[in-house]
Amino acid sequence: MATIDYDYKIDVIKDKIIQLDAKNIILQFPEGLKVDAINVSNELQEVLPDVNVLIDADPCFGACDLADNKVNKHIDLVVHFAHTPLPIKTDCPVLFIEAHSSADIVAPINDALSSLDETVKTIGLVTTTQHIHKLDDMISLIEEQGFSVKLDNGKGTSTGQVLGCNFTSIKNLDVDVILYVGSGDFHALGVKLFTKKPVILADPFKGESRDIEEFYDKIIRVRFARITKAKSAKSYGIIISSKKGQLRFDLALELKKLIEEHGFEAQILNMDYIAPDRLLPFDLDAFVMTACPRIAIDDSAMYKKPVLTPDELEIVLGMRDWDDYQMDEIIIHDEQT
Ligand code: SF4
Structure with missing residues (x-):
C-alpha cells in the first residue's frame, strides 16, 4: 500500500x-x-x-x-x-x-464504477474533508464513464461533504446509487442508514471499493435487538454532552418529559467524554443519547444496556414504526455556545 x-x-x-x-x-x-x-x-x-x-x-x-x-x-x-x-x-x-x-482516488473509484450494473445511470457523490480537494477529479472520472453525477451542499457542510451526523448534502438527491469516497465504514454506514439507497464505498487508502450492504444489515439487526430489549425498560438515562457541538440540552428536557409521560423514570446524565464504564454506577435500564448520534450506533457492542438514539426511543415508546427508522443528526444552524 x-x-x-x-x-x-x-x-x-x-x-x-x-x-x-x-x-x-x-x-x-x-x-x-x-x-x-x-x-x-x-x-x-x-x-x-x-x-x-x-x-x-x-x-x-x-x-x-x-x-x-x-x-x-x-x-x-x-x-x-x-x-x-x-x-x-x-x-x-x-x-x-x-x-x-494525498491518497489516490482513481483506482478505488474505477473499481466502484466497474461493480455497478447497467441500470445505474445517476450517482450521488459524497466524501469527507480529507478528500474534498479532489471533488472535481472525482466528478470528471465518473462522468467520463457515462454516469451523471449529482451533489448538493447541505446545511453546515460544503458541496459533496458528509459528517458522521450530518447528511443534509444527500437529503434530496434523486440518484440510483451513492458513491462515498473515503476510508472506513463510519461515514458510508451513516449515508446508508440515512438514505436507505445502495451505497458503494471507494476507499482511497485501500485502493479498492466495497458495497456497504452487508455491514449495514448487521448494524440494523443490532439496532432492532437493542430497541426490542429497551421495550422492557422502566428507567432511562438521557445522556447529554458538554461538548459544545454535541450539546442538545432542550432535546434532553423534551425526552425526559416524554419518557415520564409514558410512565417511566428518566434522569439526565451530563458527560464530556462518553464511555461505557461511566454508565456503570447508574442503576437505569436503558439510555438515550442526545450527544454524538454515532455513539449509539457504532459503539453499541461496548454497552451492556441498550443505548438508543432519540428516534429509536420513539419506536420503543410506540410513537414511530420500525419501517420509519431514521438516522439521528445534529445540524447546527446558528452560532451556539
Ligand atoms: S457529533 Fe459525532 S458524528 Fe457529529 S461531528 Fe461530532 S463526533 Fe462527528
Whole structure:
C-alpha cells in the first residue's frame, strides 16, 4: 500500500500564530492522525521556537469537540486538524486545517464504477474533508464513464461533504446509487442508514471499493435487538454532552418529559467524554443519547444496556414504526455556545 501523506500546512499555521502573536497553542488531531502530532509539533517549534506548542491527547472525533476551553484559558490558539468548522462560539481563536490526503482516488473509484450494473445511470457523490480537494477529479472520472453525477451542499457542510451526523448534502438527491469516497465504514454506514439507497464505498487508502450492504444489515439487526430489549425498560438515562457541538440540552428536557409521560423514570446524565464504564454506577435500564448520534450506533457492542438514539426511543415508546427508522443528526444552524 502506498504511503499516505497529509498536508498539515505548517506555513499557514505559522502565519496565523504570528498574526495573533500567540504564545501558547494547542494542536488537536482526530484519533487516526494523532501519530503525526509529534512531527507537526516539532516542525512548528523549529520555525517558531518561542511558541509553546501543546498536543491535546484527549480523544477528538469531530469539529463538535474543540479544545478551546481546555488548559484554563492559557491557550491563545487551537489548531484543529482534519475537520471543517461548525458554527460554534469558541473561547479563543481556532484555526481549522483540513489535512488533505494525498491518497489516490482513481483506482478505488474505477473499481466502484466497474461493480455497478447497467441500470445505474445517476450517482450521488459524497466524501469527507480529507478528500474534498479532489471533488472535481472525482466528478470528471465518473462522468467520463457515462454516469451523471449529482451533489448538493447541505446545511453546515460544503458541496459533496458528509459528517458522521450530518447528511443534509444527500437529503434530496434523486440518484440510483451513492458513491462515498473515503476510508472506513463510519461515514458510508451513516449515508446508508440515512438514505436507505445502495451505497458503494471507494476507499482511497485501500485502493479498492466495497458495497456497504452487508455491514449495514448487521448494524440494523443490532439496532432492532437493542430497541426490542429497551421495550422492557422502566428507567432511562438521557445522556447529554458538554461538548459544545454535541450539546442538545432542550432535546434532553423534551425526552425526559416524554419518557415520564409514558410512565417511566428518566434522569439526565451530563458527560464530556462518553464511555461505557461511566454508565456503570447508574442503576437505569436503558439510555438515550442526545450527544454524538454515532455513539449509539457504532459503539453499541461496548454497552451492556441498550443505548438508543432519540428516534429509536420513539419506536420503543410506540410513537414511530420500525419501517420509519431514521438516522439521528445534529445540524447546527446558528452560532451556539
Ligand atoms: S457529533 Fe459525532 S458524528 Fe457529529 S461531528 Fe461530532 S463526533 Fe462527528
